[in-house]
Amino acid sequence: MTIAGVVLAGGKSSRYGKPKMFEIYQGKYFYEHSLDALKANGLSPLIIATNHELKCLFQRRDVQYVYEHEQHTYQGPLYALCHVMLQEPKAAWFFVLSSDVPFVTPKFVSEMLAYTSYDGIEAVVPIQDGRRQPLFALYHRRALKEMQQLIAQGERKIGMLFDRINVLNPAFPKEEKVFININTKQDWLRHQ
């Protein structure tokens, strides 16, 4: 079974003020922490989903790049994931991570991967302290049709998908740091 590793790295970073995926933590860009957590678990292909504006800033050569069409940039994670699924027809599962989550670990990815063996599910979306974490999650290709329908209706929120597909929601403890995401410079000052 092919499980692709996908790093979503084509957002506006408007709250951060500059492309936040290129901030550095422990000698690596933020986006590389996501990429390497997926890579350490042998996921292949590894995909960075981004756009033409940001493309020249990425340096990694051990990945495939999927670019959103110029007229479809900044449509959000639901659109970006759908686009990746269409570009990568051989993968069954897609492990999606944000590119602003520097504390994500290979161990977390490994724990999540174990849930793909459950029957009849289309997504594995972790929950922490009652909050779903859709950008630390696994999506099966079987969810693609529902995703396309939502997009055709003008919907951009990935959360809208969860009423329409079978989702497994493993719970993670409150103190687990992997889910910290950096939206503002204040967030980064607080957490680094």
Ligand SMILES: Nc1nc2c(ncn2[C@@H]2O[C@H](COP(=O)(O)OP(=O)(O)OP(=O)(O)O)[C@@H](O)[C@H]2O)c(=O)[nH]1
């Ligand atoms: N490829 C791609 N990734 C996206 C898109 N929108 C958001 N992302 C990524 O999804 C993750 C979460 O994005 P957010 O922080 O909610 O949004 P953002 O646009 O990056 O930042 P804000 O403008 O501050 O909301 C980040 O890793 C983004 O890079 C998109 O349209 N395409």
